[in-house]
Amino acid sequence: MAEVNLLAALPKGKRNLNARSTKTDEHVRVSREYGQAYFDGPREYGYGGYRYDGRWIPVARDMIAHFGLKPGDRVLDVGCAKGFLVKDLMQVCPGLEAFGVDVSRYALDHCERDVVGRLHLGSADDLPFPDGSFQAVISLNTVHNLERPDCIRALREMQRLAPGKGFVQVDSYRTPEQRAVFVDWVLTAKYHDYPDGWIKTFQEAGYTGDYYWTIIE
Numbered sequence: 096m097a098e099v100n101l102l103a104a105l106p107k108g109k110r111n112l113n114a115r116s117t118k119t120d121e122h123v124r125v126s127r128e129y130g131q132a133y134f135d136g137p138r139e140y141g142y143g144g145y146r147y148d149g150r151w152i153p154v155a156r157d158m159i160a161h162f163g164l165k166p167g168d169r170v171l172d173v174g175c176a177k178g179f180l181v182k183d184l185m186q187v188c189p190g191l192e193a194f195g196v197d198v199s200r201y202a203l204d205h206c207e208r209d210v211v212g213r214l215h216l217g218s219a220d221d222l223p224f225p226d227g228s229f230q231a232v233i234s235l236n237t238v239h240n241l242e243r244p245d246c247i248r249a250l251r252e253m254q255r256l257a258p259g260k261g262f263v264q265v266d267s268y269r270t271p272e273q274r275a276v277f278v279d280w281v282l283t284a285k286y287h288d289y290p291d292g293w294i295k296t297f298q299e300a301g302y303t304g305d306y307y308w309t310i311i312e
């Protein structure tokens with residue numbers, strides 16, 4: 096289990112904090128439906144437009160190198176949304192069998208053409224695959240969207256599918272000030288913590304894969 100920034104090559108997307116200055120319970124409720132509003136509606140509900148632009152290609156390259164993935168191997172992206180990373184993993188390593196799971200019917204219905212048939216509708220805490228069936232399981236900014244007990248189940252599922260070959264990135268903060276900014280901004284995360292708290296959660300789940308933090312700075 097190691098802290099490793101596998102998203103280092105991702106262009107720094109600015110989280111527009113001002114766009115949420117009038118956040119309401121209704122924004123939180125609608126965003127948690129993971130429908131059109133969350134992905135492609137106004138910024139107050141989520142992404143404000145979730146479109147493929149190739150930004151995951153260098154990340155895919157780093158993930159393939161990190162896990163030593165090769166053609167014929169299977170990799171799963173939990174919380175794959177429209178399948179951008181799934182697409183780029185297969186583009187960078189032709190012959191790699193990449194798949195995704197997401198709870199959003201909207202995202203799957205609007206996925207990239209190249210990944211049609213590779214994305215499954217389901218929840219991170221109950222993954223419909225056999226034990227040890229993947230060489231790596233990745234989950235970016237997704238498992239914090241579950242309450243802590245369900246998040247623990249999701250981490251156990253990642254561990255079950257690819258023991259010790261996981262990578263999870265989650266919402267976190269290093270100072271009370273960062274925490275206050277985060278809590279003010281956040282829409283979907285139901286469980287979040289300081290890195291130390293997350294590491295205890297990983298241990299409680301028996302998760303021995305790698306991890307990193309999404310921190311608003």
Ligand SMILES: C[S@@+](CC[C@H](N)C(=O)[O-])C[C@H]1O[C@@H](n2cnc3c(N)ncnc32)[C@H](O)[C@@H]1O
Binds near residue numbers: 175202
């Ligand atoms: C912040 S987005 C991240 C999408 C993608 N991984 C990325 O980094 O661009 C969170 C994703 O988690 C999905 N999600 C939320 N709850 C989930 C659950 N219980 N199981 C699987 N996916 C879930 C949402 O539909 C959404 O696609």
